[in-house]
Amino acid sequence: GAGVSQTPSNKVTEKGKYVELRCDPISGHTALYWYRQSLGQGPEFLIYFQGTGAADDSGLPNDRFFAVRPEGSVSTLKIQRTERGDSAVYLCASSLTGGTGTFGSGTRLTVV
Amino acid sequence: AQTVTQSQPEMSVQEAETVTLSCTYDTSESDYYLFWYKQPPSRQMILVIRQEAYKQQNATENRFSVNFQKAAKSFSLKISDSQLGDAAMYFCAYRSPFNTGNQFYFGTGTSLTVIP
Numbered sequence A: 001g002a003g004v005s006q007t008p009s010n011k012v013t014e015k016g017k018y019v020e021l022r023c024d025p026i027s028g029h030t031a032l033y034w035y036r037q038s039l040g041q042g043p044e045f046l047i048y049f050q051g052t053g054a055a056d057d058s059g060l061p062n063d064r065f066f067a068v069r070p071e072g073s074v075s076t077l078k079i080q081r082t083e084r085g086d087s088a089v090y091l092c093a094s095s096l097t098g099g100t101g102t103f104g105s106g107t108r109l110t111v112v
Numbered sequence B: 001a002q003t004v005t006q007s008q009p010e011m012s013v014q015e016a017e018t019v020t021l022s023c024t025y026d027t028s029e030s031d032y033y034l035f036w037y038k039q040p041p042s043r044q045m046i047l048v049i050r051q052e053a054y055k056q057q058n059a060t061e062n063r064f065s066v067n068f069q070k071a072a073k074s075f076s077l078k079i080s081d082s083q084l085g086d087a088a089m090y091f092c093a094y095r096s097p098f099n100t101g102n103q104f105y106f107g108t109g110t111s112l113t114v115i116p
Helices: none
Strands: A005-007 A010-013 A019-024 A031-037 A044-050 A053-056 A065-068 A075-079 A088-095 A107-111 B003-005 B010-014 B019-021 B024-026 B033-039 B046-052 B064-069 B074-079 B088-095 B104-106 B110-115
Touching: A005 A088, A010 A019, A019 A088, A019 A107, A031 A075, A031 B104, A044 A065, A044 A075, A044 B104, A075 A088, B003 B088, B003 B104, B010 B019, B019 B110, B024 B074, B033 B064, B033 B074, B046 B064, B046 B074, B074 B088
Parallel strands: A010 A107, B010 B110
Antiparallel strands: A005 A019, A019 A075, A031 A044, A031 A088, A044 A053, A065 A075, A088 A107, B003 B024, B019 B074, B033 B046, B033 B088, B064 B074, B088 B104, B088 B110
C-alpha cells in the first residue's frame, strides 16, 4: 500500500482479555518497528523486525507482550491478560532497510 | 540508554513569525542520527527533518531548519513563517547507528500552537 496501515484504529477491551494489533507496512519495507505512546509521552520502542526475525525486542515490557512477522510483511502485536496500564497508542513504522521510518496512524488501545 | 529531553511542553507562535523548539540529548556514541517529527491529531508521526551527526552543516527543509550543536548535545528546530498547519505536537528523536540496536528514542514532545 501507499502507507503504513494499522488496524483497528481504536480498540476497547476488558482487563484480562487478549488483544491483537495489526500492522501492514509499506510494500517492500524489510524493517518494521512497534512503539507504545502513553498519554503525554513520546513513543517508546517495543520491538524491531528485520525481515521475519525480531532483531531487537528489548523494549517489550514483559512476557505478556509478543509480536510476530511470519512472512516478513504484516506484523501482529499480541498482548495477553491486558491491564489498565497497557492503555496507550501503539504505533507501527516501517522502512526499506532500517533507516528513517514511515509511521502509521496507530491503534488506540483502551483497557477498561 | 540514550535520553532525549524537550524542556518546553508547550509553545505558541504568531502566524508568519518564527519559533524555535529546543531539544537536548545524552549519548556516548559519536555517530548517530537526529530527527524532528510532527504529530497532528491524526496521530501519524510525520518526519520534518533529519540530521546526521557526522555532518557539521545544519539541515534545512524549506521553512524548517535545525541548529545542531554536537558538543553541547543540542538539536533545536526553527520554524520560519509559521503557518496554521504547523500546529501539532513536535517530537525530537535520536537513532542509534545500525550496529547498536537501530531503535529510536523520543523526547516527551512540545505542543505548538499557531495563533492567527
